[in-house]
Amino acid sequence: MKSPAEWIEALKRAGARRPQGRPDPQLPPGQHRVDNFPVLDLGMHPVLTEASWRLRLFGAVAQPFEWSWSEWSAASHAELTADFHCVTRWSRFGLRWAGVPLAVLLEQAQVRADGRFLLLHGADGYTTNVTLDEALGSRAMVADAVDGKSLSAVHGGPARFVMPTLYGWKSAKWLQGIEVLTEERLGFWETRGYHRHGDPWQEERFAGTN
Numbered sequence: 001m002k003s004p005a006e007w008i009e010a011l012k013r014a015g016a017r018r019p020q021g022r023p024d025p026q027l028p029p030g031q032h033r034v035d036n037f038p039v040l041d042l043g044m045h046p047v048l049t050e051a052s053w054r055l056r057l058f059g060a061v062a063q064p065f066e067w068s069w070s071e072w073s074a075a076s077h078a079e080l081t082a083d084f085h086c087v088t089r090w091s092r093f094g095l096r097w098a099g100v101p102l103a104v105l106l107e108q109a110q111v112r113a114d115g116r117f118l119l120l121h122g123a124d125g126y127t128t129n130v131t132l133d134e135a136l137g138s139r140a141m142v143a144d145a146v147d148g149k150s151l152s153a154v155h156g157g158p159a160r161f162v163m164p165t166l167y168g169w170k171s172a173k174w175l176q177g178i179e180v181l182t183e184e185r186l187g188f189w190e191t192r193g194y195h196r197h198g199d200p201w202q203e204e205r206f207a208g209t210n
């Protein structure tokens, strides 16, 4: 198994082979378009069913809650069409996500005035960090369907986070917790050399590169 440092070196090497030609304005720098939907994760695929699934909202909130699937299903859903850019350089255009907007979840939990950051928790132990204002502004959601079908297990079903403006590693699969924080806490990749922010248009791939 490659270590995180070896992965980062492999990703940098892959970057040396970027395709030539006229840039597609929909494609962030250093990315190429794919028409499939690759699967990328740590390789541990938690098996979750709608019966066993729970979503916890906790931390700097006045009304922490834990929803079962039936409570989740009763919450108001919305759609979001967005491109998905993986830091390993593939971009998939126009995924049609459906799910519960982050705004709905945060409103339900009553975020405290000092709540500024989010840490997303996946059932495989994965975490990733985003700032609360930016996540809301990007229309982030917790998605339970993509392109008209229930989210498959490999793509993070029953439900995953989707942060459409940042690299794919911010979109935590098998989401089980949204933690609201008063101070920034870095996630799995962000503590292993990835950029704390991760904007594909700024090529914020690795910490210290920009």
Ligand SMILES: Nc1nc2c(c(=O)[nH]1)N[C@H]1C(S)=C(S)[C@@H](COP(=O)(O)O)O[C@H]1N2
Residues within 6 Å of the ligand: 037, 038, 039, 040, 041, 042, 043, 085, 086, 087, 122, 123, 124, 126, 154, 155, 156, 168, 169, 170, 171, 172, 173, 174
């Ligand atoms: N829980 C969890 N979420 C995760 C990951 C992971 O390893 N575990 N990998 C991230 C990475 S690096 C990417 S690019 C996307 C890939 O999502 P996909 O497999 O649906 O394409 O999931 C992100 N969310």
Ligand SMILES: [Mo]
Residues within 6 Å of the ligand: 040, 086, 087, 088, 168, 169
């Ligand atoms: Mo990724």
